[in-house]
Amino acid sequence: MNPVLHKAESRGHANHGWLDTSHTFSFAHYYDPTRLHFGALRVLNDDFVDGGMGFGTHPHDNMEIISIPLSGDLEHKDSMGNVTVIRQNDIQIMSAGTGIQHSEYNKNKDKKVNFLQIWVFPKQRDIKPHYDQITLDPKDRINKLQQIVSPSKTDEGVWINQDAWFHLANLKKEFKTEYTIKQKGNGVYAFVIEGDVTINGQKLGKRDGLGISEADVISIVADSDTEILLMEVPMNL
């Protein structure tokens, strides 16, 4: 299983009027048996929500849920008492564990919010639910890999109940870098937020995804100014 290429236009798509969403992996009523997950990475949704609209209160359990706003503001309320707004440069994580309920709405009435919602299978089931949110400095990812998620509470980024590490990077055209796998046996799923990039020799465009396993080092070359998300996850649980 190496590598796995998901072109942007091959993603599952649903337009509910207020919600226009693309699913890299099978989700809700989009079912493709060849696209179920990449290791512990189970969901990668690219959501556009109309002004003032959103997801009413609904439950979750046993899933690590990471939200990354790309534009606009997302209001979040949950059964743990968190009432927050996440904006561009924020990262939010919910470890749903034994169960939580939450809602997510576009904070603004006059513009869309676009955010990535990512679900990762938990390392341990039925943990006490956990919430965290951080604000990143975008300068720290210019021609650098900025760690945004890690399994260590003392490391950079939000904590996740999984042996997973996520990085964001804004790379200038022709910049070259490498990503070294942190845990043997893990794979890396690269998702292109903007621009064009070549990863391990594979050319990728906006919203394309590439999963690479059985590699220790990943090579990255920016073919234009580009923004990418790298998700290192266990391939076997």
Added chain:
Amino acid sequence: MRTPLTILVIGRHKQIMETVLRLLNGQEGWRAIGALTDREAKIRFTETKFDLVLIGGGVEEKSEQLLRLEFEKTNPQIKMIRHYGGGSGLLFTEIQEAMKPNGRNREVFK
């Protein structure tokens, strides 16, 4: 008329159970019954011939093992999977995958 797909959902979280049952019973040709305790699950399993058992959040490892042993002894064909996520996101894929002729048993993710 097609025989409905019958699903026993075992979980400990009342709101999640209600949501999962509503979603499953909203599907044409599917019929789901919930159990919040092991005792209730065992009673339900003897009352109805299920095609699939969905194990939700909060079911302790030991309970899960004992239920699997007992249910597989009663019905060796029974498929038992873990449900993740607590809502509509993964539910339909989990069931589609489990009910394939060579459908996965025990856990969807392996």
